[in-house]
Structure formats: structure tokens, C-alpha cells
Amino acid sequence: xxxxxxxxxxxxxxxxxxxxxxxxxxxxxxxxxxxxxxxxxxxxxxxxxxxxxxxxxxxxxxxxxxxxxxxxxxxxxxxxxxxxxxxxxxxxxxxxxxxxxxxxxxxxxxxxxxxxxxxxxxxxxxxxxxxxxxxxxxxxxxxxxxxxxxxxxxxxxxxxxxxxxxxxxxxxxxxxxxxxxxxxxxxxxxxxxxxxxxxxxxxxxxxxxxxxxxxxxxxxxxxxxxxxxxxxxxxxxxxxxxxxxxxxxxxxxxxxxxxxxxxxxxxxxxxxxxxxxxxxxxxxxxxxxxxxxxxxxxxxxxxxxxxxxxxxxxxxxxxxxxxxxxxx
Amino acid sequence: xxxxxxxxxxxxxxxxxxxxxxxxxxxxxxxxxxxxxxxxxxxxxxxxxxxxxxxxxxxxxxxxxxxxxxxxxxxxxxxxxxxxxxxxxxxxxxxxxxxxxxxxxxxxxxxxxxxxxxxxxxxxxxxxxxxxxxxxxxxxxxxxxxxxxxxxxxxxxxxxxxxxxxxxxxxxxxxxxxxxxxxxxxxxxxxxxxxxxxxxxxxxxxxxxxxxxxxxxxxxxxxxxxxxxxxxxxxxxxxxxxxxxxxxxxxxxxxxxxxxxxxxxxxxxxxxxxxxxxxxxxxxxxxxxxxxxxxxxxxxxxxxxxxxxxxxxxxxxxxxxxxxxxxx
Numbered sequence: 001x002x003x004x005x006x007x008x009x010x011x012x013x014x015x016x017x018x019x020x021x022x023x024x025x026x027x028x029x030x031x032x033x034x035x036x037x038x039x040x041x042x043x044x045x046x047x048x049x050x051x052x053x054x055x056x057x058x059x060x061x062x063x064x065x066x067x068x069x070x071x072x073x074x075x076x077x078x079x080x081x082x083x084x085x086x087x088x089x090x091x092x093x094x095x096x097x098x099x100x101x102x103x104x105x106x107x108x109x110x111x112x113x114x115x116x117x118x119x120x121x122x123x124x125x126x127x128x129x130x131x132x133x134x135x136x137x138x139x140x141x142x143x144x145x146x147x148x149x150x151x152x153x154x155x156x157x158x159x160x161x162x163x164x165x166x167x168x169x170x171x172x173x174x175x176x177x178x179x180x181x182x183x184x185x186x187x188x189x190x191x192x193x194x195x196x197x198x199x200x201x202x203x204x205x206x207x208x209x210x211x212x213x214x215x216x217x218x219x220x221x222x223x224x225x226x227x228x229x230x231x232x233x234x235x236x237x238x239x240x241x242x243x244x245x246x247x248x249x250x251x252x253x254x255x256x257x258x259x260x261x262x263x264x265x266x267x268x269x270x271x272x273x274x275x276x277x278x279x280x281x282x283x284x285x286x287x288x289x290x291x292x293x294x295x296x297x298x299x300x301x302x303x304x305x306x307x308x309x310x311x312x313x314x315x316x317x318x319x320x321x322x323x324x325x326x327x328x
Numbered sequence: 329x330x331x332x333x334x335x336x337x338x339x340x341x342x343x344x345x346x347x348x349x350x351x352x353x354x355x356x357x358x359x360x361x362x363x364x365x366x367x368x369x370x371x372x373x374x375x376x377x378x379x380x381x382x383x384x385x386x387x388x389x390x391x392x393x394x395x396x397x398x399x400x401x402x403x404x405x406x407x408x409x410x411x412x413x414x415x416x417x418x419x420x421x422x423x424x425x426x427x428x429x430x431x432x433x434x435x436x437x438x439x440x441x442x443x444x445x446x447x448x449x450x451x452x453x454x455x456x457x458x459x460x461x462x463x464x465x466x467x468x469x470x471x472x473x474x475x476x477x478x479x480x481x482x483x484x485x486x487x488x489x490x491x492x493x494x495x496x497x498x499x500x501x502x503x504x505x506x507x508x509x510x511x512x513x514x515x516x517x518x519x520x521x522x523x524x525x526x527x528x529x530x531x532x533x534x535x536x537x538x539x540x541x542x543x544x545x546x547x548x549x550x551x552x553x554x555x556x557x558x559x560x561x562x563x564x565x566x567x568x569x570x571x572x573x574x575x576x577x578x579x580x581x582x583x584x585x586x587x588x589x590x591x592x593x594x595x596x597x598x599x600x601x602x603x604x605x606x607x608x609x610x611x612x613x614x615x616x617x618x619x620x621x622x623x624x625x626x627x628x629x630x631x632x633x634x635x636x637x638x639x640x641x642x643x644x645x646x647x648x649x650x651x652x653x654x655x656x
Contacts (some may be wrong), residue, residue, distance in 0.1 A: 031481050085443060089436035108417035109480060111439055115413060115446070116473040122450060122466035129459045138450035145444040152437060153359050 008315055008322070012055055015069060019051045022073035023080075026120040034113060037101055042080060044098050049323060050180045051076045053205070056316055057184025057198045060309035067128050068187050074124030074137060075180045081117035082144055084110060089152070090235060133183050140179035147171020155237045156263050158246055158256070165240055166207065173213075174206025181205075197306045201316065204300035209323040211293035214239035216326075218281045230277030236263045240292060245285035255279065297324045336643055336650070340383055343397060347379045350401035351408075354448040362441060365429055370408060372426050377651060378508045379404045381533070384644055385512025385526045388637035395456050396515050402452030402465060403508045409445035410472055412438060417480070418563060461511050468507035475499020483565045484591050486574055486584070493568055494535065501541075502534025509533075525634045529644065532628035537651040539621035542567035544654075546609045558605030564591045568620060573613035583607065625652050 009016070027042045029035045051072035058068050086092075087100040088110040094100060102110045118141075125137035150168040154160070181202030185195040217232045218241050232239050242259065249256050258276055261267035280286070297320050304313045337344065355370045357363045379400035386396050414420075415428040416438040422428065430438045446469075453465035478496040482488070509530030513523040545560045546569050560567050570587065577584050586604055589595035608614070625648050632641045 029477070031477065034477065034481065082443075085439050089439055107435060109477075111413050111417055111442075112473060112476050112480060114439075115410075115442075116470070116477060118443070118446060119466065119470040119473045123463075123470055126459065126463040126466040129463075131454065131457045131459055131462070134459070134462045135451075135454040135457075138447065138454040142444070142447040142451055145440060145447045149357070149359065149362065149437075149440050149444060152440060153362065 008052065008318055011315070012052060015055050015065070015072075016048065016051070018065075018069045019048070019055075019072045019076065022069055022124070023076050026073060026077055026124055027080075027117065029116065034105075034109070037104065038113060038117070040098065041084070041101065047322065047326075048076060049209070049319065050079055050176060053177060053202060053316075053319060054180040054184040056312060056319065057181040057202075058188030058190075059184075059312045059315075060307050061185070061188030061190045061194075063184075063188040067130070068184065070124055071128050071133055071183045071187055072180075074121050074128070075176065075183065077117055077121035077124060078137070078141065078144075079176060081114050081121055082148075084114035084117060086148070088114065089148075128183075128187065130186065132186050136179045136183050136186070140176050143171045143175030143179075145171075147173070147175065151237060158238055158242070158260050158263055160238065160243070162240070162243065165238075165243060169207060169210040169214075170203065173210040174203045177206030177209065178203035194306055194308075197303050201300050201303040204296045204303065205320055205323055208293045208296035208300065208320070211240055211289055211296065212324050212326065215241055215286055215289050215293070218277065218286060229281065230273070233259075233262060233277060233280075234273060236265055238263055240289045241280055241285045244288050245280045245283050248285075293324055336380065336646055339643070340380060343383050343393070343400075344376065344379070346393075346397045347376070347383075347400045347404065350397055350452070351404050354401060354405055354452055355408075355445065357444065362433075362437070365432065366441060366445070368426065369412070369429065375650065375654075376404060377537070377647065378407055378504060381505060381530060381644075381647060382508040382512040384640060384647065385509040385530075386516030386518075387512075387640045387643070388635050389513070389516030389518045389522075391512075391516040395458070396512065398452055399456050399461055399465075399511045399515055400508075402449050402456070403504065403511065405445055405449035405452060406465070406469065406472075407504060409442050409449055410476075412442035412445060414476070416442065417476075456511075456515065458514065460514050464507045464511050464514070468504050471499045471503030471507075473499075475501070475503065479565060486566055486570070486588050486591055488566065488571070490568070490571065493566075493571060497535060497538040497542075498531065501538040502531045505534030505537065506531035522634055522636075525631050529628050529631040532624045532631065533648055533651055536621045536624035536628065536648070539568055539617055539624065540652050540654065543569055543614055543617050543621070546605065546614060557609065558601070561587075561590060561605060561608075562601060564593055566591055568617045569608055569613045572616050573608045573611050576613075621652055 023042055024039065027038045029038055054072045054075055055068060083095060084101055087095050088102045088107060091102065092100050093103045101113060125134050128134070147168050147170065151172060154164065155168060178199045179202070182195060182199040185198040190198070214232065217239065218230055220229060228234065233242055246256055246259055255276060258267060258272060262273055262276065267273065300320050301317055304316055307313050351370055352367065355366045357366055382400045382403055383396060411423060412429060415423050416430045416435060419430065420428050421431045429441060453462050456462070475496050475498065479500060482492065483496060506527045507530070510523060510527040513526040518526070542560065545567065546558055548557060556562065561570055574584060574587055583604060586595060586600060590601055590604065595601065628648050629645055632644055635641050
């Protein structure tokens with residue numbers, strides 16, 4: 001059974017609209033200027049993979065629709081809050097094709113707006129009135145912060161193991177995918193084995209998603225992502241393509257020293273940085289990183305056999321497709 | 329019955345130690361540098377009025393001690409997290425007599441550490457396994473952000489009503505006092521009327537506390553608070569002493585124009601700013617602001633008659649004393 005990925009949005013349309021309304025309502029804030037900026041941010045929504053995953057994880061089971069929509073809105077809001085702080089930390093100017101808040105407001109205001117959105121996401125999680133959902137939510141927030149701290153404090157070393165990278169992107173990205181799937185299954189009162197399978201599915205899906213994100217960071221032009229290609233490396237963050245590229249260099253290769261200098265912030269010469277970005281981009285490190293993502297995607301798909309409903313299984317497989325076969 | 333305020337800490341010693349341990353454990357983070365900074369921050373604890381209030385609110389009733397300590401640790405952690413972001417927003421260099429994180433780390437790292445502490449506070453709230461406690465917690469977080477946004481966006485006008493000021497400090501400070509008392513009473517399974525009385529007590533106590541804070545901002549020397557006297561006004565934030573001082577000036581008084589220029593950031597001449605700070609400081613606006621705080625403190629005390637246990641009532645009255653009769 002094959003559901004067209006475009007169908008997912010159609011099949012889920014009614015529930016996604018409820019989620020959007022719930023998010024918009026929660027983001028309402030009674031200062032005109034900030035209110036408009038936050039509303040724009042929420043409207044310029046991304047792919048909404050996390051709420052879709054949460055909704056689908058409940059779909060084979062018996063769920064309370066209002067609770068499910070509330071949790072899905074909470075997950076999307078948490079994701080949005082973390083993007084606001086992320087952009088402020090990275091001093092990013094563009095996100096989702098729009099100027100970021102920190103290109104328009106003081107850094108203090110951006111911190112507070114991010115906190116406000118975190119608070120709203122916590123209020124949504126609490127409104128599910130499920131202590132288990134709240135506990136999953138709180139620990140996802142903890143994992144996200146852990147992943148981001150790891151990236152900031154530990155991501156700037158070229159000599160790290162692939163396991164360190166995976167731990168980092170698990171926290172930064174995969175934990176919320178895992179938690180979204182788990183929350184949906186919990187609200188659906190799924191059997192415990194299904195809850196665990198869906199959580200593991202979400203984690204693998206999230207890892208595949210983030211690796212593709214890190215590949216796209218090298219591959220895309222700035223007009224698509226709003227950032228120069230190789231933005232992570234320019235910020236000193238070592239991701240899988242850089243790691244795989246460096247791993248096959250001889251120990252005394254000059255490129256290794258250059259990458260180390262870029263990562264430590266010593267190398268600031270644009271031409272030399274661009275040359276390394278181009279070298280990584282045209283190397284087989286890109287395809288090999290995609291292979292790692294594909295392996296996680298396969299592992300995710302393999303976890304689905306336990307689910308009772310074939311249509312939902314097919315839709316979840318298509319979510320995997322959406323996550324790995326994207327251009328941005 | 330009169331309990332010496334010094335006795336409170338003695339009577340509550342065992343439970344406060346458990347709270348401290350719980351906070352320290354939750355703040356553990358697996359990066360050596362950050363771990364040390366966060367541990368210092370948590371150890372250099374303030375007066376711990378919020379956890380004390382939470383513990384006392386349950387004291388007349390039948391509570392589960394572990395749950396109570398967990399909630400108290402959550403409240404203290406939430407307060408600490410919000411101070412971290414606050415100091416980063418204000419670019420403050422000293423807090424609790426110690427250099428702030430933002431005097432030592434990049435602003436991005438400080439945002440993430442604040443988020444990490446928020447996450448830990450949410451994990452503690454979730455660990456109470458009470459949906460009502462979690463809902464109170466989440467809405468307190470929302471109120472804090474609302475109060476801080478109000479201060480940032482609306483606090484820079486001299487022509488505001490006292491009610492606007494009170495709404496702002498309610499969110500910024502009193503909401504967490506109210507919520508701490510409510511959580512304690514909820515965990516104590518107090519009758520609903522007692523829960524509401526304790527929540528209202530906490531709110532009034534918090535308002536009194538913040539007004540005294542705003543008075544001390546004018547009265548104290550920099551060696552006590554680590555900030556110059558009149559720091560709020562220097563940052564453009566209008567608090568009660570400034571409002572009361574301005575309200576009794578004739579409409580065309582030159583001081584009014586000067587204050588407006590300081591608040592809008594146009595007046596940067598240190599001598600002229602200091603002259604206004606001194607004028608407010610030596611005016612009766614200080615005593616009148618203290619009178620407003622005293623009225624909230626009285627209202628707080630009057631709410632206590634409903635509580636069953638006289639010793640706990642006396643201790644809560646002494647918490648009011650601690651909050652309003654302090655030098656910093």
C-alpha cells in the first residue's frame with residue numbers, strides 16, 4: 001500500500017487545521033508589535049513533521065481528539081520556541097524564508113519571546129492532563145537543551161567519534177521526534193510495546209532527518225536556505241559530511257589543518273573557507289552521509305510492522321520519505 | 329504566637345536541605361566548565377522564599393514529603409532559570425554577590441543554560457505526577473514571561489497607571505509566589521478554600537516583595553546589590569518610587585522632562601541622571617512606596633486566619649516580615 005506523500009496533508013487536513021488554530025491561539029500575546037511578529041513566525045510554518053508524526057502515532061488506536069490536537073500544538077510550539085532561541089544564538093537572519101526575530105528586535109526581546117513560546121508549549125502539554133505526556137514533554141525539552149549545549153561546547157572538534165555526533169543530533173532533533181510519536185501513542189492508549197516501537201521509530205526518523213539537514217547545509221545555495229552553503233562549518237560546527245570527509249584524508253593533509261583552523265575560528269579567509277566547503281560538497285562524503293541517513297530511515301521503517309493499521313503504516317512510511325527526500 | 333524569623337530556617341532545615349540537594353542534582357550537567365558555573369549559581373542561593381512558602385503552604389495538611397520537596401525544588405529552579413535569562417537581558421554583571429554567567433560566557437551559552445534550567449524545572453514539576461501542580465507551574469512560567477515582556481515593552485513610560493505597574497510586577501514576581509503557595513496547598517490536599525486563600529496570600533506577598541525590591545534599587549549602594557543605585561531607572565524601567573515622585577511634580581517641572589529623557593534613553597549624562605536618582609531617593613516617594621508594600625503585606629497576613637494550624641500561620645507571617653523588612 002502506497003500513500004502519496006501529498007495525500008498525507010490531505011488526509012490529515014482537518015486535524016492539522018485544528019493544530020494550527022491551537023498554535024495560533026496559544027501564540028497570541030497582547031502587545032501589538034510582538035503579536036504581529038509572533039503570528040508571522042507561527043504562520044510561516046515549516047513542514048509540521050512533528051505534529052503530523054504525533055497525530056499519526058495515535059491514528060491506529062482509540063484517542064481523544066482534543067487531547068491529541070493539544071499535544072500536537074504543544075510539540076509544534078516547543079519546536080518554534082527552540083528555533084527562536086537557536087536563531088538568536090546563531091545570529092541567523094533568515095528562517096523559513098523570512099527575516100528572523102533577531103534581525104528585528106533586541107536580543108533581550110528575542111530571549112523573552114522564546115521563553116514566552118516555551119511557556120505556551122508547557123501550558124499546552126499541561127492541558128492534555130496526562131502526567132505521562134507532561135513527563136515526556138519535559139524530558140524532550142531537557143534533551144533538546146542537552147543536544148544544543150553539546151553542539152555549542154563539544155561540536156567544534158574534528159576528532160570526535162560518529163557516536164558523539166549522533167548523541168548530539170539525537171538531543172537536538174531526534175528526541176522531539178521520538179517524544180512526539182510517544183505522546184501520540186500514549187494519548188491513543190496504544191499497547192506499551194507499540195508505544196515503545198513508535199518512540200524508536202520517531203528517534204530513527206529524527207536522526208535521518210537531521211543528517212539530511214546537515215547534508216543540505218552543504219548542498220543548497222543560499223537562496224534556498226537563506227544561508228551560505230557550508231553554514232555549519234563556517235560557524236565552527238562539525239557535522240557528519242565534514243567528519244566523513246576528514247576521516248579519509250591522510251593525517252598530514254593540508255585540508256585537515258585548514259578545517260581545524262576553520263572550526264576553531266582561526267581561519268577567516270573567505271576564499272580558503274569556500275574552497276574547503278566546495279571540496280566537501282563535491283566529495284563522496286555527501287553520498288556517504290546520505291547513506292547513513294538512509295540506514296536510519298530503513299531502521300525506522302522496519303519498526304512499523306508492529307502497528308495494527310496498514311494505512312497508518314503506509315502514511316508513516318511516507319513521513320520517512322518526506323523527511324529524507326527533500327530539497328530543503 | 330511569634331516565631332523568630334531566624335527560627336523558620338531552623339524549623340524548616342531538614343526539608344530545605346532536601347530541596348537544596350534536589351536542586352543541585354537537577355542542575356548537574358555533564359560538561360565540566362558549565363557544570364561548575366551552574367553549581368556555583370545554584371549554591372549561591374538567595375533567600376529561598378519561594379520554596380519556603382511552598383513547604384509552609386502544605387504544613388498544616390497531609391502531604392507526601394517527596395512530592396512536596398520535588399515541587400519546591402522545581403519552583404526554585406524555575407526562579408533561577410528566569411534570573412539567568414534576566415541577567416542576560418539586562419547584561420547584569422553581578423547577582424547574589426557573584427559574577428553572572430553572562431560576564432563569563434557568550435550570550436548564546438547563557439541562553440542555552442537558562443533553557444536547560446527551565447527544562448530541569450519542568451522535569452521536576454512533571455515528577456510531582458500531579459496534573460494540577462503541572463498546570464499551575466506552566467501557567468506561572470507564562471505569567472513570568474508576560475510580566476517580563478510587559479516590563480520590556482511597556483515599562484518605559486512615565487505616564488502609566490499604578491495598576492499597569494502592579495500587573496507587571498504580578499507577572500514578573502508575584503505569580504510565582506502565588507503559584508508556590510498554591511502548589512504546596514494542592515500537594516497538601518488542603519480544602520479548596522484554603523488553596524485559594526494561600527494562593528492569594530502568595531500573590532500579595534509577592535507584590536509587597538517586588539515593591540520593596542524596587543525601593544531597595546533606589547536606596548542601596550552598589551556594594552550591596554552589585555548595581556548602582558537607581559539601576560532600574562538607568563535601564564529605562566519606571567517603578568513605583570519613580571511613578572510616585574513624578575506624580576507630585578507640577579506638569580511643567582523640569583525634572584519630569586529629565587525623567588522622560590532618561591526613560592527613553594535620550595538622556596545619558598551621568599551627573600543629571602545621578603541628580604534625579606538622588607532626588608527620588610531623598611523624596612517621600614520612597615516612604616510612600618514602602619507604605620504601598622506594607623498595605624499588600626497587611627492584606628497577605630489578613631488572609632491567613634483561615635489556616636488551621638497556629639504555628640504555621642505564625643511562620644507564614646514571619647515570611648511576610650522577611651520579605652518586607654530586608655536590606656537587600
